[in-house]
Amino acid sequence: MPIAVRAKTRLLTLVAAALAVAGVAACDANSGPTTGGSGEVRQVTVVGSGEVQGTPDTLTANVAMEAIAADVTGAMNQSGERQQAVIDALVGAGIPREDISTTQVSLQPQFGADGTEIIGYRANNSIDVKIRELSAASQALALIVSTGGDATRINSVGYSIEDDSELIRDARARAFQDAKARAEQYAELSGLELGKVISIAESGGAAPPTPMPRGEAAMAVPLEPGQQTVGFSVTVIWELA
Template sequence: MPEMQRRTIVTTSAVAIAATVTLGLTGCTDPDNGSKPGEVTVVGNGEVRGAPDILNATIGTEVTAPDVEAAVSQSNERAQAMIDAVKAAGVSSDDVRTENVSIQPEYGSPGPDGGASTITGYRASNSVKIVVRDLSKASDVLDKAVQAGGNSARLGGVSFAIDDNSALLSQARERAFNDAKARAEQYADLSDLSLGSVITISESSSGTAPQPELRADSQASYALEPGQQTVGFQVTVKWALD
């Protein structure tokens, strides 16, 4: 009498590194009798950290004036001054890109007798995205940009990044696969089986970039700390069990 087919499902989880395992077993793995081989599916995780080497920021201007022409002219003038300042501070022209230009009417409040709001002026804005590749100059670049823009200057979207994280992704992927394999081998041993060939692999990546805190000191320069960036990979691998 052949042994009854058995099926076992095991699920494990952890706070720092989670792994989900589905273990499917059959009573016999002999292909001659038509039974299917066992399988084990494991989720493995891998993380690596690296130092950011670029800074991204959005600089720009916002100006309000009585008429459209004056608002646009003043906004463009201040924006160009900021662009010239960051280039003079060491930012390449290839790393300066206009991101948004807008002009919007400004409305006054209705009078005490009510009625429709009237246009009192126009607000023009011009934002430019920059990339600073020499982090030793990052604080000075932002400082020079804000000084050039004066009271109409705007600064936002400041973040550190790794320009080419392909090496970190490769390391994280390898760690994730090794994590999955180690878990799969353990379940195979616990089942008195051996780990066979890989059937399927799927993956997903993640990452966290440090968000710098902008603090102006007495000279109006900015204190910036790049910190570390985490690159993570998760793989789901299905193995045959022999």
């Protein structure tokens, strides 16, 4: 009988020890900075923005040559020949061949009134033409139209800045300074001082070029590059002391 009592006492001791270890582990899992009391970590999160403007120096036109023929070979040959004539004319006018790139080649059947019988094929060859001399942009578009004739399709015209690295640096600096000014104001309003930066996250960049209307009507619109905006948004977290 005494042996049984000793075994039961030892079992209870082991259970109590296991519960104590579990309690310590639970405390360790919940340890870390608290949101209240003397160990509170005070911080402020702000979003700053900055924008700068620059004048575009490059125009990119997406143009296509379209042909309709009774058979596949005829449609593809006609659109290909007209597109090659346009490329040769542009290169002859001084546009580097590396600034001309094919963007799409398509071939679609054309159906009759009943929607079931194929009566021909439509071929379309599209290219992007990058024009770095903006003073020659109007002449380049006119050359494309005159060479391609009625088969010409001007899909879009957009402006861009070839090297916008300095504008991006400027916009980023303005965004950070805007964020810092906001954070300093919040610190002052709360009776605290701005401490060190905890984290920085940014977003933004050059605004995409705005395309001109699709179609030959773009030829009647004077080409003006205007201004392009480069903008940045930055989220910064500071400590408050």
